[in-house]
Amino acid sequence: MVHLVEELWAEVDALPPTVYPPGVLPVPEHIRGTAFFAAGAGLVVGDPGDQLPPFPYGGVMFVGNNPDAEASYIKRLHSGVPHGDRARPMKTWKNLYLLLDGAGVDPTSCFFTNVFVGLVRGKNPLAGVSTPAGSTYRKWCRDFLTRQITVMKPRAIVALGSAALDHFGSDPAEDGMITVAGHEARFACLAHPSMYPANLSKRGGWPGEVARLRSTVEW
Numbered sequence: 107m108v109h110l111v112e113e114l115w116a117e118v119d120a121l122p123p124t125v126y127p128p129g130v131l132p133v134p135e136h137i138r139g140t141a142f143f144a145a146g147a148g149l150v151v152g153d154p155g156d157q158l159p160p161f162p163y164g165g166v167m168f169v170g171n172n173p174d175a176e177a178s179y180i181k182r183l184h185s186g187v188p189h190g191d192r193a194r195p196m197k198t199w200k201n202l203y204l205l206l207d208g209a210g211v212d213p214t215s216c217f218f219t220n221v222f223v224g225l226v227r228g229k230n231p232l233a234g235v236s237t238p239a240g241s242t243y244r245k246w247c248r249d250f251l252t253r254q255i256t257v258m259k260p261r262a263i264v265a266l267g268s269a270a271l272d273h274f275g276s277d278p279a280e281d282g283m284i285t286v287a288g289h290e291a292r293f294a295c296l297a298h299p300s301m302y303p304a305n306l307s308k309r310g311g312w313p314g315e316v317a318r319l320r321s322t323v324e325w
């Protein structure tokens with residue numbers, strides 16, 4: 107059987123390069139090993155050469171804004187060391203592992219994805235994706251994320267950072283629930299791990315962030 111991630115990769119690869127807006131380019135090659143989708147599989151993989159692990163249907167979905175900047179992505183790709191390598195993780199993954207461990211969340215029960223599937227041109231992954239609200243690319247990415255949610259049926263969705271939160275339109279209901287295409291899940295927005303510790307000072311510090319994730323997943 108074809109792995110779900112391979113099906114999703116095929117859909118992204120079929121998106122014509124002309125659809126990508128200026129400043130954004132397609133992922134040239136998928137990183138083998140642990141990395142956010144669509145740059146990688148979005149799953150925690152043992153070694154880059156290992157087979158993809160079972161997809162975590164019904165688990166926890168983490169949603170960032172975009173996979174990476176072109177320069178840092180190419181550097182990681184050529185090094186053979188994936189973003190989430192346990193021994194040499196990039197900052198986002200180093201902090202994400204600490205967050206998951208602190209909240210008692212099994213990384214293998216999670217799918218790590220992004221609102222947008224392309225790389226930001228240049229060196230700054232925080233530059234964001236500049237594209238009109240009604241653009242074909244933005245609409246395709248939003249529809250594609252909805253497809254990921256409807257197929258995975260996560261019990262919890264965690265937006266990482268305000269840019270990812272914007273995709274969901276508005277704050278969730280007071281009880282922290284959100285409904286996407288008929289699927290209901292627990293919802294939370296956490297600070298993006300690449301911005302620790304600066305963003306945590308506004309959110310009750312590290313203990314508060316861990317508690318938010320734990321309560322969202324255990325609800």
